[in-house]
Amino acid sequence: MTIQDRKLSLPRFSGVLAPVITPFKDDLSPAAELLSKHCQWLLSQGAGLAVFGTNSEANSLNTNEKRQLLDSLCESGIDPNRLMPGTGACALTDAVELTAHAVQLGCAGVLMLPPFYYKGVPDEGLYAFYSEVIQRVASDRLHIYLYHIPPVAQVGINLPLIERLCSDYPETVVGIKDSSGDWEHTQQLNDLGIEDFRVFCGSETFLLQNMQAGGAGCISATANVNPAEIKGLFDHWQSADAEQRQQRLNQIRAIFQSYPMISALKAATGIYSGEPGWMRVRPPLLSLNDEQLQNLRAELEQADFQMPDI
Amino acid sequence: MTIQDRKLSLPRFSGVLAPVITPFKDDLSPAAELLSKHCQWLLSQGAGLAVFGTNSEANSLNTNEKRQLLDSLCESGIDPNRLMPGTGACALTDAVELTAHAVQLGCAGVLMLPPFYYKGVPDEGLYAFYSEVIQRVASDRLHIYLYHIPPVAQVGINLPLIERLCSDYPETVVGIKDSSGDWEHTQQLNDLGIEDFRVFCGSETFLLQNMQAGGAGCISATANVNPAEIKGLFDHWQSADAEQRQQRLNQIRAIFQSYPMISALKAATGIYSGEPGWMRVRPPLLSLNDEQLQNLRAELEQADFQMPDI
Numbered sequence: 001m002t003i004q005d006r007k008l009s010l011p012r013f014s015g016v017l018a019p020v021i022t023p024f025k026d027d028l029s030p031a032a033e034l035l036s037k038h039c040q041w042l043l044s045q046g047a048g049l050a051v052f053g054t055n056s057e058a059n060s061l062n063t064n065e066k067r068q069l070l071d072s073l074c075e076s077g078i079d080p081n082r083l084m085p086g087t088g089a090c091a092l093t094d095a096v097e098l099t100a101h102a103v104q105l106g107c108a109g110v111l112m113l114p115p116f117y118y119k120g121v122p123d124e125g126l127y128a129f130y131s132e133v134i135q136r137v138a139s140d141r142l143h144i145y146l147y148h149i150p151p152v153a154q155v156g157i158n159l160p161l162i163e164r165l166c167s168d169y170p171e172t173v174v175g176i177k178d179s180s181g182d183w184e185h186t187q188q189l190n191d192l193g194i195e196d197f198r199v200f201c202g203s204e205t206f207l208l209q210n211m212q213a214g215g216a217g218c219i220s221a222t223a224n225v226n227p228a229e230i231k232g233l234f235d236h237w238q239s240a241d242a243e244q245r246q247q248r249l250n251q252i253r254a255i256f257q258s259y260p261m262i263s264a265l266k267a268a269t270g271i272y273s274g275e276p277g278w279m280r281v282r283p284p285l286l287s288l289n290d291e292q293l294q295n296l297r298a299e300l301e302q303a304d305f306q307m308p309d310i
Numbered sequence: 311m312t313i314q315d316r317k318l319s320l321p322r323f324s325g326v327l328a329p330v331i332t333p334f335k336d337d338l339s340p341a342a343e344l345l346s347k348h349c350q351w352l353l354s355q356g357a358g359l360a361v362f363g364t365n366s367e368a369n370s371l372n373t374n375e376k377r378q379l380l381d382s383l384c385e386s387g388i389d390p391n392r393l394m395p396g397t398g399a400c401a402l403t404d405a406v407e408l409t410a411h412a413v414q415l416g417c418a419g420v421l422m423l424p425p426f427y428y429k430g431v432p433d434e435g436l437y438a439f440y441s442e443v444i445q446r447v448a449s450d451r452l453h454i455y456l457y458h459i460p461p462v463a464q465v466g467i468n469l470p471l472i473e474r475l476c477s478d479y480p481e482t483v484v485g486i487k488d489s490s491g492d493w494e495h496t497q498q499l500n501d502l503g504i505e506d507f508r509v510f511c512g513s514e515t516f517l518l519q520n521m522q523a524g525g526a527g528c529i530s531a532t533a534n535v536n537p538a539e540i541k542g543l544f545d546h547w548q549s550a551d552a553e554q555r556q557q558r559l560n561q562i563r564a565i566f567q568s569y570p571m572i573s574a575l576k577a578a579t580g581i582y583s584g585e586p587g588w589m590r591v592r593p594p595l596l597s598l599n600d601e602q603l604q605n606l607r608a609e610l611e612q613a614d615f616q617m618p619d620i
Contacts, residue, residue, distance in 0.1 A: 028402065028442075059400040059427035062373065062407070090369040090400075092338065092592055097372070115594045116427065117369035119462060125594035132338075132593055152429055154464055155594075282402055283442055284425045284435035284465075 010141060012174050012198050013084060013109055014216040016207075016231045018042050018223035019053025021265050022061065022069075024280040030061065030069050031277045036076035038224075038269065041310050043082060046231035047223050049073075050111055052086035054152055054179070055221045055262050060282040063094045067101050080106035084219075088113025088147060092129060096136045109143040111177060111219070116153040123161040130165055134172055142172050149179035149202065156180070159188060166194045177202050177219045183209060190214050204230045205253060208246045211237040222253045224265045225272075225307055255299045263288045264296055271297055272307035320451060322484050322508050323394060323419055324526040326517075326541045328352050328533035329363025331576050332371065332379075334590040340371065340379055341587045346386035348534075348579065351620050353392060356541035357533050359383075360421055362396035364462055364489070365531045365572050370592040373404045377411050390416035394529075398423025398457060402439060406446045409454075419453040421487060421529070426463040433471040440475055444482055452482050459489035459512065466490070469498060476504045487512055487529045493519060500524050514540045515563060518556045521547040532563045534575045535582075535617055565609045573598045574606055581607055582617035 020039060023031040039049050051073065052058035052066055061069075066085070074080055087098040087110040095112070102110050112133070114126050134142065146165070150156035157176070165173040178186045179202030186206055189199045190213040198216035201207060207218045207230065223230050226249070233245040256264045263281055267288045270278035279287055288296065330349060333341040349359050361383065362368035362376055371379075376395070384390055397408040397420040405422070412420050422443070424436050444452065456475070460466035467486070475483040488496045489512030496516055499509045500523040508526035511517060517528045517540065533540050536559070543555040566574045573591055577598045580588030589597055598606065 054427075060402060060425065062399075062401040062403045065401075065403060089372075091372040091375075092370060093372045093375060115370065117364075117462065118594060119464070121594040122596060125596045128593035128596070152427065154429070283438035284428060284431040286432060286435045286438070 010108055010143060011081070012143065012196060013048060013145070014198060015048060016046065016217050016223050016227060016234050017048035017050040017084060017200070017219040018227060019055040019219060019221060020049055020051045021224050021262065021269060021278070022056045023275070023277040024282065025277065026280070028280065028282055030065055032069055032072040033076075034275060034277050035069060036073055036078060039073060039078050042224070042227055043078070044309070045227035047227035048082045048084060049078065050084045050086065050219045053111060053219070054149060055224065055265060056086065057262065057282055057285065058086045060285070063089070063098055066098055070102060070105060074105050081108045083107040084109040084111050084145060086111045086113065086147065088115070090115045090117045092132055095133050099133055099142065100137045103137060103139045103141050106141070109145050109174070111145045111147045113147045113149070113153055114155045114157055116155045119154055121155065123158055126155070126157065126161055127164060130173070131168070134169055140171070143174045144172055145175040145177060145198065145200070146173065147177050147179070151179070151181060159192065162189070163192065163194070166197060170195075174198060175200065175216060179203070186210055186215070187213055203253065204233070204249045207233055207249065208237055208242055221261055221265060222256055225256070225268045226252050226305070228308070251303060252305060255296070255303060259288060259292055259296060260286070267293055267296055268300060268307070269310070273310045320418055320453060321391070322453065322506060323358060323455070324508060325358060326356065326527050326533050326537060326544050327358035327360040327394060327510070327529040328537060329365040329529060329531060330359055330361045331534050331572065331579060331588070332366045333576075333585070333587040334592065335587065336590070338590065338592055340375055342379055342382040343386075344585060344587050345379060346383055346388065349383060349388050352534070352537055353388070354619070355537035357537035358392045358394060359388065360394045360396065360529045363421060363529070364459060365534065365575060366396065367572065367592055367595065368396045370595070373399070373408055376408055380412060380415060384415050391418045393417040394419040394421050394455060396421045396423065396457065398425070400425045400427045402442055405443050409443055409452065410447045413447060413449045413451050416451075419455050419484070421455045421457045423457045423459070423463055424465045424467055426465045429464055431465065433468055436465070436467065436471055437474060440483070441478070444479055450481070453484045454482055455485040455487060455508065455510070456483065457487050457489070461489070461491060469502065472499070473502065473504070476507060480505075484508060485510065485526065489513070496520060496525070497523055513563070514543070514559045517543055517559065518547055518552055531571055531575060532566055535566070535578045536562050536615070538618070561613060562615060565606070565613060569598060569602055569606060570596070577603055577606055578610060578617070579620070583620045
């Protein structure tokens with residue numbers, strides 16, 4: 001297979017992806033069918049599927065649970081070309097196992113956290129980690145999107161490290177999700193000048209700016225509940241109403257951000273779908289309490305918020 | 311079985327424990343036999359075995375690897391009454407699986423990190439996590455030592471949370487390792503006044519102070535390489551030469567602390583045992599380079615440091 005063939009068969013992501021929230025049964029085991037249903041809805045609204053992200057409580061699931069969920073999604077008919085599962089982990093062996101499994105299932109990319117237990121590790125050590133994963137998975141079908149989220153992971157991925165990985169693995173390390181919350185940093189990523197390197201902002205708050213800077217789109221928590229409007233800005237970022245669309249996205253995001261984000265996304269999905277399984281989170285997270293739930297519902301109604309056809 | 315019987319059969323830990331370093335083969339898989347050998351040596355020097363701690367690179371191993379290592383240690387004849395494996399994890403299911411396995415093997419305690427991916431989670435969420443683990447493992451044979459290490463985990467275990475856990479699970483939550491590096495905090499733990507609650511400092515630097523304050527001992531990185539001298543202070547903390555012993559411990563620790571700690575512990579163990587498997591670490595950690603290795607060797611020789619009979 002030539003490089004050109006491979007590029008045709010394994011496209012790089014662009015657009016809007018949701019770090020898909022994970023529903024739980026009453027024993028806190030993952031509710032695979034409900035997850036598939038939500039993924040189908042997200043696809044119908046124009047969003048891709050970054051399952052197993054921070055908002056998916058991915059690190060609150062073990063590797064077996066994630067393997068089984070990924071199997072279940074693919075068996076239910078979800079197109080693996082729309083799947084970008086998070087496969088980073090503290091343990092090299094977990095990261096390799098889940099990444100290899102995603103590649104085997106045909107996932108078009110993986111989103112990879114750095115190992116995040118040890119703090120202050122040198123770039124050389126993070127390079128060794130990513131490099132070891134790439135060499136062990138050993139597949140032309142592997143596309144890694146780096147996951148930079150220092151506010152949570154506390155371990156970031158510095159620009160020189162990104163450049164080194166892209167230089168050494170140009171057909172494998174193909175993009176990044178920047179959840180630094182710092183637009184200057186996202187701008188710097190776009191300015192790196194790496195060929196076809198896909199820069200996603202981690203919040204739709206920066207989507208218009210990111211598109212203007214040459215970015216690839218966004219992978220954002222709120223895309224779980226507001227995918228069509230976010231995709232609308234992605235599709236029309238050069239239109240006259242782009243700024244107005246951005247303001248509307250910001251309005252909705254601000255509502256969710258005023259609550260514990262993951263619990264609020266699940267609560268809204270529960271409210272609009274009528275599925276109680278969405279209300280559950282795994283500890284250490286907590287579900288919204290009754291007062292928060294009532295306030296969220298009221299704020300969303302006041303903002304004329306919808307989750308159509310869910 | 312009465313509570314008294316159970317207390318007799320499952321003693322609480324005291325003394326000096328090593329967060330046992332984990333040797334790797336050249337493919338970075340765990341070297342189980344060499345680990346058993348090191349554990350036997352540590353026991354011979356008077357140290358208990360806090361395998362799967364921060365210094366064990368425990369979070370760089372997956373749950374299967376840890377299960378297998380624990381099996382292997384017990385099969386090799388290590389007394390499970392001397393084992394306090396680390397079983398905390400970000401995923402509830404990982405923590406439950408490994409904790410239940412440790413209890414099944416008869417380990418006299420487990421050292422449990424809080425889930426450490428999400429930052430700024432409320433105490434209520436951490437309580438729910440520990441509580442869920444305890445209820446799922448559902449064994450009178452479970453003794454949990456909480457693991458407070460905010461400089462690394464970034465998620466700490468606050469005093470009110472400790473009091474609540476000890477109050478609700480007095481026969482299960484029986485102690486803590488305090489790796490805050492803050493003596494005032496260790497003092498506060500000793501002052502909580504919880505019956506038979508075992509407070510271990512996370513560095514032998516505080517061992518004399520901790521014993522004077524009513525603490526149970528220490529669980530310290532350096533106990534991997536200097537167990538007999540640390541145990542010496544534990545045994546003789548009321549002797550006239552206690553302060554002199556403390557100074558000697560501090561001298562040795564200062565040498566190791568001037569290098570990346572885990573890599574330096576492994577390097578020294580490799581140097582003194584002649585086993586090259588000790589030099590390896592898993593990424594994101596890095597082995598000492600040649601210059602660091604030479605300097606470490608020279609500093610240890612100058613300090614007249616020994617690892618007798620290793």
